[in-house]
Amino acid sequence: MSHSPPFFVGLDIGGTTVKSILIDSTGATVGGMVEVRSLVKEGFESTFSQLELALDQLTTGAGIERSEIGGIGLDVPAPSSEGVIWAQANLGSDWVGTNIRDRLSERLGRVPVYMTNDGNAAALGEYAVRPDQAGSLLLVSPGTGLGGGMVLSGGRAWEGANGLALEVGHISVPNREQDGSLPECSCGKSGCLEAWVSLVALRRRVSLELAKPEHVDHPLNDGSSAEEKAFRLREFAEKGDELAVSIFRQQGRILGYGLADLVRVFDPGLVVIGGGLAETRFRDHYLEWIIEGFLERAWPVYWRSPINPDQPTTRFEWAKGGDSAAALGVAFAARDRFS
Numbered sequence: 001m002s003h004s005p006p007f008f009v010g011l012d013i014g015g016t017t018v019k020s021i022l023i024d025s026t027g028a029t030v031g032g033m034v035e036v037r038s039l040v041k042e043g044f045e046s047t048f049s050q051l052e053l054a055l056d057q058l059t060t061g062a063g064i065e066r067s068e069i070g071g072i073g074l075d076v077p078a079p080s081s082e083g084v085i086w087a088q089a090n091l092g093s094d095w096v097g098t099n100i101r102d103r104l105s106e107r108l109g110r111v112p113v114y115m116t117n118d119g120n121a122a123a124l125g126e127y128a129v130r131p132d133q134a135g136s137l138l139l140v141s142p143g144t145g146l147g148g149g150m151v152l153s154g155g156r157a158w159e160g161a162n163g164l165a166l167e168v169g170h171i172s173v174p175n176r177e178q179d180g181s182l183p184e185c186s187c188g189k190s191g192c193l194e195a196w197v198s199l200v201a202l203r204r205r206v207s208l209e210l211a212k213p214e215h216v217d218h219p220l221n222d223g224s225s226a227e228e229k230a231f232r233l234r235e236f237a238e239k240g241d242e243l244a245v246s247i248f249r250q251q252g253r254i255l256g257y258g259l260a261d262l263v264r265v266f267d268p269g270l271v272v273i274g275g276g277l278a279e280t281r282f283r284d285h286y287l288e289w290i291i292e293g294f295l296e297r298a299w300p301v302y303w304r305s306p307i308n309p310d311q312p313t314t315r316f317e318w319a320k321g322g323d324s325a326a327a328l329g330v331a332f333a334a335r336d337r338f339s
């Protein structure tokens, strides 16, 4: 009988840091999260050296040998397919077109490596911290952009035929500016969900609103940059400022429009909202605004069962995996594949 090594590692590569975690075959974390700089701009070999550093810290901390690691899960902040990254995003140029998964596996003595993007990893992490979740889970994370991922019942990420699935930020939503125009998106198209629901969208919205005559005396009209205004908008919304609340309410509702379409396609049962808004004091309201938009677009059956009206057909929750969710998610994915 073959005996597989009992430990698995999750490595979440971000633009500035790598978050890493060690789990055993039951899924329990061994030791805490280890964080090192990612050095992604310096090329993938520099990042690989940092990954080795993280691995050494994890194994030393747990008192185990490198040979006891049965598999590694890895996520990258860029679209990839079968271990190959096909768009640079925030990485150095040599990441694109290289089989990162196989190169890392070779460097680490042919330990099996599972690789996916950061959206899928975060969704896998939210699934991992909900052991009672029997069905599937859809995650959307409003941040600088709008990331997303989906995990199917049983714990596999829905990656699509080419690793291109769940680009939720770039579905179109039925919303226009007052003059009928569509906002431009970072992807080069216009009218995408992300162009309404992201930090970048917030900057544009704040500038547009503050330029209106009725808001000329608003305290945010103080000569600060759009970045700064968007940043301070949260604090204003927490104090109940009318303009700030209306901007977040619009954002939440439009996210609800997008979720209505996604839920119609996937019927996930559980929608998890990630990103920094989870830490705001108005988060309960934000969730209500999402549901408000969702109910404007989705049929009632996607909200409550027509047979049993007390039974929700779609539940909405904030993410609860914290900043180690993605690392944990890919560690679980590695365990499920390689044990």
Ligand SMILES: [Zn+2]
Binding pocket: 169, 170, 185, 186, 187, 188, 189, 190, 192, 194
């Ligand atoms: Zn787009």
